[in-house]
Amino acid sequence: xxxxxxxxxxxxxxxxxxxxxxxxxxxxxxxxxxxxxxxxxxxxxxxxxxxxxxxxxxxxxxxxxxxxxxxxxxxxxxxxxxxxxxxxxxxxxxxxxxxxxxxxxxxxxxxxxxxxxxxxxxxxxxxxxxxxxxxxxxxxxxxxxxxxxxxxxxxxxxxxxxxxxxxxxxxxxxxxxxxxxxxxxxxxxxxxxxxxxxxxxxxxxxxxxxxxxxxxxxxxxxxxxxxxxxxxxxxxxxxxxxxxxxxxx
Amino acid sequence: xxxxxxxxxxxxxxxxxxxxxxxxxxxxxxxxxxxxxxxxxxxxxxxxxxxxxxxxxxxxxxxxxxxxxxxxxxxxxxxxxxxxxxxxxxxxxxxxxxxxxxxxxxxxxxxxxxxxxxxxxxxxxxxxxxxxxxxxxxxxxxxxxxxxxxxxxxxxxxxxxxxxxxxxxxxxxxxxxxxxxxxxxxxxxxxxxxxxxxxxxxxxxxxxxxxxxxxxxxxxxxxxxxxxxxxxxxxxxxxxxxxxxxxxxxxxxxxxxxxxxxxxxxxxxxxxxxxxxxxxxxxxxxxxxxxxxxxxxxxxxxxxxxxxxxxxxxxxxxxxxxxxxxxxxxxxxxxxxxxxxxx
Numbered sequence: 001x002x003x004x005x006x007x008x009x010x011x012x013x014x015x016x017x018x019x020x021x022x023x024x025x026x027x028x029x030x031x032x033x034x035x036x037x038x039x040x041x042x043x044x045x046x047x048x049x050x051x052x053x054x055x056x057x058x059x060x061x062x063x064x065x066x067x068x069x070x071x072x073x074x075x076x077x078x079x080x081x082x083x084x085x086x087x088x089x090x091x092x093x094x095x096x097x098x099x100x101x102x103x104x105x106x107x108x109x110x111x112x113x114x115x116x117x118x119x120x121x122x123x124x125x126x127x128x129x130x131x132x133x134x135x136x137x138x139x140x141x142x143x144x145x146x147x148x149x150x151x152x153x154x155x156x157x158x159x160x161x162x163x164x165x166x167x168x169x170x171x172x173x174x175x176x177x178x179x180x181x182x183x184x185x186x187x188x189x190x191x192x193x194x195x196x197x198x199x200x201x202x203x204x205x206x207x208x209x210x211x212x213x214x215x216x217x218x219x220x221x222x223x224x225x226x227x228x229x230x231x232x233x234x235x236x237x238x239x240x241x242x243x244x245x246x247x248x249x
Numbered sequence: 250x251x252x253x254x255x256x257x258x259x260x261x262x263x264x265x266x267x268x269x270x271x272x273x274x275x276x277x278x279x280x281x282x283x284x285x286x287x288x289x290x291x292x293x294x295x296x297x298x299x300x301x302x303x304x305x306x307x308x309x310x311x312x313x314x315x316x317x318x319x320x321x322x323x324x325x326x327x328x329x330x331x332x333x334x335x336x337x338x339x340x341x342x343x344x345x346x347x348x349x350x351x352x353x354x355x356x357x358x359x360x361x362x363x364x365x366x367x368x369x370x371x372x373x374x375x376x377x378x379x380x381x382x383x384x385x386x387x388x389x390x391x392x393x394x395x396x397x398x399x400x401x402x403x404x405x406x407x408x409x410x411x412x413x414x415x416x417x418x419x420x421x422x423x424x425x426x427x428x429x430x431x432x433x434x435x436x437x438x439x440x441x442x443x444x445x446x447x448x449x450x451x452x453x454x455x456x457x458x459x460x461x462x463x464x465x466x467x468x469x470x471x472x473x474x475x476x477x478x479x480x481x482x483x484x485x486x487x488x489x490x491x492x493x494x495x496x497x498x499x500x501x502x503x504x505x506x507x508x509x510x511x512x513x514x515x516x517x518x519x520x521x522x523x524x525x526x527x528x529x530x531x532x533x534x535x536x537x538x539x540x541x542x543x544x545x546x547x548x549x550x551x552x553x554x555x556x557x558x559x560x561x562x563x564x565x566x567x568x569x570x571x572x573x574x575x576x577x578x579x580x581x582x583x584x585x586x587x588x589x590x591x592x
């Protein structure tokens with residue numbers, strides 16, 4: 001049984017079908033990349049998984065348990081949470097308090113504070129624990145998002161563009177962190193526009209376009225798939241010749 | 250007295266502040282000894298303390314979770330009517346009526362929370378406002394129980410603590426002060442507890458709070474229930490103090506709902522000392538303006554009072570506590586350069 005199983009799932013906003021008959025599964029311990037052009041429904045897919053957007057059709061199962069009708073906090077309790085693309089920290093609270101809020105899902109306050117400090121140590125933010133989240137730089141905020149998610153002790157963590165606006169060195173740091181965490185048993189699905197990062201990090205890649213899955217496979221397979229090149233990678237690859245592209249222009 | 254009983258989880262930084270608040274409470278306790286026990290000022294200050302306590306009760310849900318309720322009169326009036334009806338019909342002590350009122354207010358809060366918590370911002374405020382008004386209409390029309398628009402008088406009794414009955418206002422000053430200290434301790438305790446973290450998360454980003462595992466509905470519900478119970482209890486003290494009330498006096502929008510929210514907002518929403526500062530400005534200011542402009546054009550005093558409050562909010566939307574902080578930092582910077590004092 002897969003850790004996460006999505007079957008024929010659709011999300012509609014009025015007349016718009018943002019996710020259209022989507023099906024995929026994620027095995028425990030995998031790192032899966034979710035890519036596609038802007039507006040392909042990637043973030044909506046994440047929102048559907050964590051319960052922020054309602055799937056009008058289809059089923060989503062986590063560890064075999066259907067998630068239909070569950071609110072996001074219950075899904076977090078079952079072991080799935082996400083980071084936010086447009087960084088949704090508790091801006092007036094300290095970095096530590098942001099992470100403590102996540103840790104409170106599993107433990108009482110005193111223990112949650114201790115775990116939160118360990119998590120911050122882990123992601124390299126121990127030095128800014130007492131600062132208000134609003135004071136941090138954008139890359140630091142992305143790390144706080146990851147830390148807050150980790151503090152909930154997820155089985156599967158969905159990362160929505162945590163590497164946007166990072167320098168190559170910072171990106172290396174996140175890639176290494178995700179690999180370590182995977183080795184410790186956390187499963188990842190990540191939306192990322194930075195091709196090199198997503199191609200090197202992912203075991204498997206799903207490609208969305210207009211809410212549908214158009215390709216799925218190992219990074220090098222997906223990169224060769226004509227449908228993918230047409231829908232998404234086309235221009236970028238044509239311009240750069242071989243190998244996955246650099247950052248977006 | 251209060252500082253010693255605070256939970257250990259209060260940080261070292263909070264301790265001097267706790268001592269300061271305890272000293273303030275002690276100072277406030279001896280103030281009426283220097284005032285005429287029957288006099289005007291004891292009465293005004295008692296009302297000030299009652300509204301400070303109400304503002305603090307409102308602050309639990311309005312300040313910590315940013316759920317701007319304009320319907321707290323619902324709980325206030327339920328407490329007032331419950332205890333007075335039990336006192337008139339069964340001779341029950343208002344101290345017992347107080348617990349009955351709190352229980353009823355919790356039920357009312359439960360009933361109101363389910364439909365209103367889905368609403369955000371102004372819509373939540375309007376829905377709570379309507380709920381308070383609905384109870385005022387019920388109190389006006391259910392004459393057999395509430396006395397209708399005529400109102401209820403608390404029966405006259407000799408001075409007695411057990412019956413919460415005193416001819417002079419001074420004992421009510423102390424009861425109101427005790428209520429304020431108690432509600433402030435509850436506010437402080439919630440603010441520094443796990444529930445406080447969850448409420449802050451709700452306040453700052455409700456969606457993100459849910460996704461990282463906060464049951465936002467339950468957090469808001471707990472805050473509302475505590476806030477409602479405290480408001481009802483203070484409603485009992487209020488009507489024992491004023492002897493007489495009608496539906497407009499305890500279920501009114503301007504007289505209760507807006508005024509107690511205003512106390513917290515003018516003082517500093519979500520802060521421990523905010524409602525105290527707010528009440529010290531809002532209640533005496535209203536009295537002073539009324540006294541100064543008595544006999545002038547009708548409505549002038551309300552106009553001036555409103556204009557002053559609007560000015561405060563325009564100058565510093567986060568309230569007077571934030572304004573003082575700004576002034577202090579502004580003054581401290583000039584001579585020394587340093588002198589930055591945290592919130």
